[in-house]
Amino acid sequence: xxxxTPETLTKVDSIDSVRSYxxxxxxxxxxxxxxxxxxxxxMFVLTAISLVGANAWAHQVATGMIVTNMTDHVSWGLYIxxxxxxxxxxxxxxxxxxxxxxxDDEEMHKVVIIGEVVAIxxxxxxxxxxxxxxxxxxxxxHLLPGIGRLNWPVSMxxxxxxxxxxxxxxxLHIVGYLLYMQFLGRRPNxxxxxxxxxxxxxxxxxxxxxxxxxxCGLGGRPFWNTALLAPRFLASAFVSGPAFIILVMRILxxxxxxxxxxxxxxxxxxxxxIAMTVNLIMLASEVxxxxxxxxxxxxxxxxxxxxxxGHHGLVPWMWTSLACNIVGTILFFMPAALERGSVRISACVxxxxxxxxxxxxxxxVPGFIPSTxxxxxxxxxxxxxxxxxxxxxxxxxxxxxxxxxxxxxxxNRSKVTH
Amino acid sequence: MxxxxxxxxxxxxxxxxxxxxxxxxxxxxxxxxxxALGLAAFGKAVSPLMVIPENVSVDEFLQQHYKxxxxxxxxxxxxxxxxxxxxxxxxxxxxxxxxxxxxxxxGYAINLSKCNGNGACMEACNKENNHHRGVxxxxxxxxxxxxxxxxxxxxxxxxxxxxPQDDKFYMPVQCQQCDNxxxxxxxxxxxTWKEDDGIVVVDYxxxxxxxxxxxxxxxxxxxxxxxxxxxxxxxxxxxxxYLSNRIRPQGTMEKCHYCxxxxxxxxxxxxLEACPTGARVFGDMNDPDSDINxxxxxxxxxxxxxxxxxxxxxxxxxx
Numbered sequence: 001x002x003x004x005t006p007e008t009l010t011k012v013d014s015i016d017s018v019r020s021y022x023x024x025x026x027x028x029x030x031x032x033x034x035x036x037x038x039x040x041x042x043m044f045v046l047t048a049i050s051l052v053g054a055n056a057w058a059h060q061v062a063t064g065m066i067v068t069n070m071t072d073h074v075s076w077g078l079y080i081x082x083x084x085x086x087x088x089x090x091x092x093x094x095x096x097x098x099x100x101x102x103x104d105d106e107e108m109h110k111v112v113i114i115g116e117v118v119a120i121x122x123x124x125x126x127x128x129x130x131x132x133x134x135x136x137x138x139x140x141x142h143l144l145p146g147i148g149r150l151n152w153p154v155s156m157x158x159x160x161x162x163x164x165x166x167x168x169x170x171x172l173h174i175v176g177y178l179l180y181m182q183f184l185g186r187r188p189n190x191x192x193x194x195x196x197x198x199x200x201x202x203x204x205x206x207x208x209x210x211x212x213x214x215x216c217g218l219g220g221r222p223f224w225n226t227a228l229l230a231p232r233f234l235a236s237a238f239v240s241g242p243a244f245i246i247l248v249m250r251i252l253x254x255x256x257x258x259x260x261x262x263x264x265x266x267x268x269x270x271x272x273x274i275a276m277t278v279n280l281i282m283l284a285s286e287v288x289x290x291x292x293x294x295x296x297x298x299x300x301x302x303x304x305x306x307x308x309x310g311h312h313g314l315v316p317w318m319w320t321s322l323a324c325n326i327v328g329t330i331l332f333f334m335p336a337a338l339e340r341g342s343v344r345i346s347a348c349v350x351x352x353x354x355x356x357x358x359x360x361x362x363x364x365v366p367g368f369i370p371s372t373x374x375x376x377x378x379x380x381x382x383x384x385x386x387x388x389x390x391x392x393x394x395x396x397x398x399x400x401x402x403x404x405x406x407x408x409x410x411x412n413r414s415k416v417t418h
Numbered sequence: 419m420x421x422x423x424x425x426x427x428x429x430x431x432x433x434x435x436x437x438x439x440x441x442x443x444x445x446x447x448x449x450x451x452x453x454a455l456g457l458a459a460f461g462k463a464v465s466p467l468m469v470i471p472e473n474v475s476v477d478e479f480l481q482q483h484y485k486x487x488x489x490x491x492x493x494x495x496x497x498x499x500x501x502x503x504x505x506x507x508x509x510x511x512x513x514x515x516x517x518x519x520x521x522x523x524x525g526y527a528i529n530l531s532k533c534n535g536n537g538a539c540m541e542a543c544n545k546e547n548n549h550h551r552g553v554x555x556x557x558x559x560x561x562x563x564x565x566x567x568x569x570x571x572x573x574x575x576x577x578x579x580x581x582p583q584d585d586k587f588y589m590p591v592q593c594q595q596c597d598n599x600x601x602x603x604x605x606x607x608x609x610t611w612k613e614d615d616g617i618v619v620v621d622y623x624x625x626x627x628x629x630x631x632x633x634x635x636x637x638x639x640x641x642x643x644x645x646x647x648x649x650x651x652x653x654x655x656x657x658x659x660y661l662s663n664r665i666r667p668q669g670t671m672e673k674c675h676y677c678x679x680x681x682x683x684x685x686x687x688x689x690l691e692a693c694p695t696g697a698r699v700f701g702d703m704n705d706p707d708s709d710i711n712x713x714x715x716x717x718x719x720x721x722x723x724x725x726x727x728x729x730x731x732x733x734x735x736x737x
Binding site: 030033034047051052054055057058059061062063064065066068070071072073075076130133134135136137138139140142143148149150151154155156157158161214218219220221296299367368370371372373374375 | 445446449456459460463464465466467469470474479483559561569570571573575591600603604605606607608609624625626627628629630632633634635636637638640641642643644645646667668669670671723726727728
């Protein structure tokens with residue numbers, strides 16, 4: 001060792017010096033960015049994609065949203081579609097919290113933190129998806145109560161801003177507190193996290209209900225103006241969230257050797273089975289109500305499923321989504337889903353893809369087609385929109401990776417010291 | 419190869435200190451370098467954002483909501499906006515702020531028996547309101563409808579032949595200035611509101627461009643500035659008002675405002691003045707002698723999408 005070694009370069013490794021929360025976070029960050037070649041490659045690719053997205057967004061802000069394919073007819077597109085999907089993903093984490101804390105499922109208790117970490121990453125992706133959709137992001141401060149003018153409680157968008165940020169803070173607190181206690185080897189004080197956990201259960205349901213209320217309260221959009229929208233959102237969230245978490249646990253097993261107990265995945269699969277069935281029943285109910293009654297009310301649905309007046313841009317999307325959802329449901333119901341990893345993974349992927357399409361191209365876009373004056377202007381995302389969205393997905397995965405690594409590191413260390 | 423260190427090398431400093439560190443601190447140094455590189459790359463990636471400080475002054479960034487501005491604040495803001503119009507568009511404009519006349523409630527009616535789809539109203543709106551020249555836009559859409567149905571699904575806004583056609587009638591649609599406006603309800607920052615004379619206005623410098631109002635409006639009345647509006651200096655209408663036809667900023671919403679810079683000073687909206695058939699009727703619904711009052715009392719008027727409960731101040735009738 002050279003005589004010129006500065007002290008600061010070795011301080012980070014000394015765990016005994018970490019005695020405060022900020023220091024713990026700093027230690028966590030440095031641990032979470034340690035890994036092998038594969039890890040660095042993964043992070044590099046994600047960073048590169050995030051930068052491409054950031055650049056595309058900056059270009060969009062400078063030039064105007066004309067660089068998207070949105071128009072006065074279809075004024076919300078890929079960004080809000082992603083937003084809707086991510087809120088579902090974030091709410092889905094609650095399906096681990098409920099068994100762990102309300103039903104005292106011991107095994108689920110060991111892995112519930114994964115669901116909360118996924119929720120954090122998903123909420124960050126939600127917020128980014130909305131910010132990139134703003135025409136004037138420089139006027140963001142207009143939303144802040146006190147110095148701006150927040151139109152609460154009348155505007156559902158203000159409710160959404162409040163509940164999403166609140167959910168982020170709740171989960172950051174729970175995860176941070178539990179990891180810190182685990183790291184210090186102390187038993188977490190229930191007073192400091194159990195109330196927040198119970199709050200997060202109700203709050204998770206609320207974030208997706210409020211998001212649904214954004215759409216279903218608009219009388220001018222009959223495709224959205226259905227009482228079933230909020231329940232459908234919740235049902236599909238309780239499929240996409242747990243499916244994503246099952247995939248995350250599988251990836252953790254492959255990359256870090258972390259073997260979760262078998263029980264939690266089984267519980268999640270049971271939940272997905274029920275939630276997916278409910279989702280499909282609700283879809284059937286919607287389809288019947290629209291097509292049996294007919295009339296102008298069903299124009300958007302006709303456009304979506306069969307095309308309207310020679311326009312059928314969304315028809316392949318919708319039928320693909322339906323196929324993915326049905327195939328995924330069948331796979332989940334097969335006993336092999338509980339036994340064989342390959343079946344489980346295919347089912348998860350199938351459902352996630354199906355629900356992403358269903359909530360995005362299958363809900364947001366057809367709400368605008370036909371327009372309120374019954375004109376048909378179609379929409380497919382532009383390259384800028386794809387780049388920005390890819391950037392948001394990549395950044396979300398960056399956050400997820402770092403948080404998961406932090407979690408695994410903390411749990412591994414405590415196994416060593418105990 | 420000799421192992422001996424040269425005797426006069428008293429520093430004992432290696433050529434590249436970083437290579438001699440223990441692996442953990444080398445890793446840390448590499449991470450720091452990586453982070454610095456990442457930060458630099460990020461700065462480069464978002465560099466197009468630098469256009470914001472160029473185009474948005476500090477005053478504009480900090481500008482308060484219209485309802486919170488004192489008359490002094492407004493005077494400063496209007497002066498700044500007039501300066502910017504001169505700078506960016508080469509046009510000398512005056513921005514006024516006519517207030518709602520107390521006791522007035524504006525209403526508009528279209529005589530569907532007279533409208534022949536000539537579209538002069540759309541053109542007049544485009545000229546009067548300093549619309550972006552790139553997209554031939556107007557706040558008004560005129561539908562060519564088939565006789566026998568009021569369903570706009572069977573109508574067309576893209577007709578391109580002589581008018582009127584024998585078997586068609588023509589229906590202009592613009593902002594209905596609803597008494598129960600869904601657009602006002604949903605705006606998260608109160609950038610749009612209904613004034614006392616019934617006009618639903620937008621503070622273009624407060625709007626954050628979320629387009630929720632555009633999703634909420636059942637009448638396709640709202641327009642978004644997808645890019646910076648372009649108007650040649652000679653086409654700019656210099657008589658402007660803060661809440662109506664001044665040149666709007668990129669990324670904000672706009673809509674028909676019943677030409678309040680005209681109507682609040684006793685003149686007619688541009689669309690009505692341009693209409694050659696006399697199909698348009700506008701005025702103060704509270705004035706017992708007004709044309710609109712006569713129409714509402716004596717003609718069989720209807721409104722669009724009445725079942726939605728928006729209570730439009732825009733009426734249609736056949737004569």
